[in-house]
Structures are given as structure tokens and as C-alpha cells.
Amino acid sequence: MSTNSLDLIPAGTIFTAEQITHYANPETRTLEEAIADADVLVATPHSGAAIPEELAEFLSPALTRRLQYDFSDVATAAIVRRWAEIDPRIVAVINPHPRLIRDPNRKKPADVRADLAAAIERVREAGAWQKVDLTGVDAIRPVTFSFFPILEIPDTDEGLQRLVDAFADTAEQGLGVYERTREELTDRFVAKGLEQGGSFTRLSFHDTMNTTTTREGAVNVERAEADRLPAVVALSNRGDHDGEERDPSDLPTMDPADLRALAAAHRSGFEVTDPAAVLLNQPYLGSEEIRAAGERFGKLRADADAAGLKLGAVQAEFLREFLLGAPAATELQQPGTDWVAEDPAHVDMIARACKRAWDAFRDAQ
DSSP states (O other), rough: OOGHHHHHEETTTTOOHHHHHOSSSSTTTOOHHHHHOOOOOEETTTOOEEEEEGGGBBOOOOOOOHHHHTTTTTTTOOOHHHHHHHTTTEEEEEOSTTTOOOOSSSSSOSHHHHHHHHHHHHHHHHHHTTOOOOOOTTSOBBBBBOOBBBOOOOOHHHHHHHHHHHHHHHHTTTHHHHHHHHHHHHHHHHHHOOOOOOEEEEEEEEESSSEEEEEESSSEOOOOOGGGGOOSEEEESOOOOSOOOBOOOOOOSSOHHHHHHHHHHHHHTTTTSSSGGGSSSOOOOOOHHHHHHHHHHHHTTHHHHHHEEEEEEEEEEHHHHHHHHHHHHHHHOOOOOOOOOOOOOHHHHHHHHHHHHHHHHHHHH
């Protein structure tokens, strides 16, 4: 398939912090005023699907828009942007780059170029559509969840070096902006909290389907039962299934009682009757964004306690079928090469449910 069929970010595009930061009424409120009113920073590390054009020459000719979008948390960007528009209590930062560039929800490698080269070599050795172990280099994802090789790996050392350099350089145009903006916004929220008290929560917002793709593009291969999400969302704080400490060396990133209250608020906010539609730390414990935030907040505990500031970090992993809606999910179960169109009414409905859930959580505190 020609790259003309894919969604590409024009070459030379350098995103700014202002472009990827979202809050209510920016035409009448400054970012400083938004932070003053808000107590939640929402980050979407995997929401980007469009691929920088600088990498187009390295993409597999078999890559389709469906595989491209399936490999992102595609529903999160529109929902979080809409949530930020209607809720003055949150600020959001949205990663414009795909996880293909590098996964910001994994610890950044000390040597990005070396890890990318290692990941590519493992993929090449495994072969197309074959399971590959990316342990130790999983911040670099040159294959999809179905192990489709996204990249056409050059067969010369010079070509491979050019690919690795292109990835590392291009990352600074979007992914790097996202990471720096996320941390700068966190700094500002924490500084406000240490001065005024209150609460501040870092929310890492994701989605995952309970199925992966076939070679024909049908997203209908069921994941292993242990990897399947609940009907609405999994909320994670690195704890056990009640949010309590699971490992003394891996402390909860959000107070366990608060996580349980947040789960109850999501059940009411999303109007679900089955408690199992919202689970804690199942199937995921939460990854680098909340781990790093939790570690940072732990070091601030004494100062935060003295200031009357409650800090927490939580990962929300929504079922993508739920976020997209039943018609879109059904369409994706059929073979195809394109992605589904977003339904603005459905996006708005989910965004308003997110707002209701967090409003209910605040009311319960």
C-alpha cells in the first residue's frame, strides 16, 4: 500500500506546548487561570496515530490505515479534548506522535538509538507476523500488537543507521514536546498545591481493544483471558485488586481508598450496574507515567502533608470497543484497510461521563 493511503504529519512539523495543551475556554482563560481552577492533569501518551513524514520511506508497504490506527489508543485524543472543553477542573496534554516513535509510557532508554537498533534486529530475526520478545527495549515498538512489522528494515548498516537517526531526531518534534510539557505542567500544579493545599492527580488515559488484528485487517482475534479489559475501564495504581499495596518495593501511586472511591465514581458516572465493569489493577498495574509520578510524589510527601496537599497518580485503561461505540466496533471486526469515522455525539457522551465520574469522586472526598 502506498503511504498516500496513510495519515502522515507533514515533514518539518514541530509541535508547540500550546498546540498539545487543552483546557476549557482558552479564548477567555489563560493556562495559568486553568491550572488555578483544575486539580487533574490528564495525559494521553498513546493517542497519536499520524506518522511523521520523515519516516515514510521506512514504513512497510503493507501498512494500512487500519493497522496504523489500531496501534494507537485512537479513541483517547478526541474524548480527552472534548472533556477538556467542557470541564474547567482538568487540563490535558495530548501526545501528537505515535508509539512507533517511542513509547512515553515506558522508561526512556539511556541510549535511544541503541535500543531501537536492538528492537529492529529482534524483529528482523523473528520474521513478519511472528511473536517477538522486546523485553528490555520495549520503549521502541517497531511491530504492532499482532506482530505486524511496521517498518521496512534497510538491509545495509548505513541504511539502518539512517533509520535510527531519523527516529531519534524526529521524536524531538512531537514526543519530546509532549514529555516536556507534561512535566512542566506537573511542576506548575505541584507548586500551586504546595502553596494552597488541596489535591492534584495525574491521570494517564489509555484505551485497548480486547481483540487484535488479522492479516486481512479484521480486529477480531481475542486476547488471552488474562489480558482482557473489563467492560468499561481498569483503574490502576500499581496495587492489588483492591488498590492496596502489592509489593513494598512498588508502592501504590494513589491512595488505595481514593482509588476505590474513584472506581465507584466511574460506575456511577458511566451509569453501569455491573461492578465488574470497572476493575482495579486488572489486567494492568499501570506503567511508567504513573510510576514516575508516584515516585516523584512520594519524595514530596512531607512537604505535601505540611501544605495540606493530597497527591496521586492513576492510569485509566478504557475498553476501546466501549469508547468507540458498538457500531464502530462491529465494523472493525470485518476485514478492511481503513479506520472508522469518529461519532461526535458518542465522543461527547463519553467525555461527559468522564466529567461526571470525576465530579462524583470529588464529591466523595
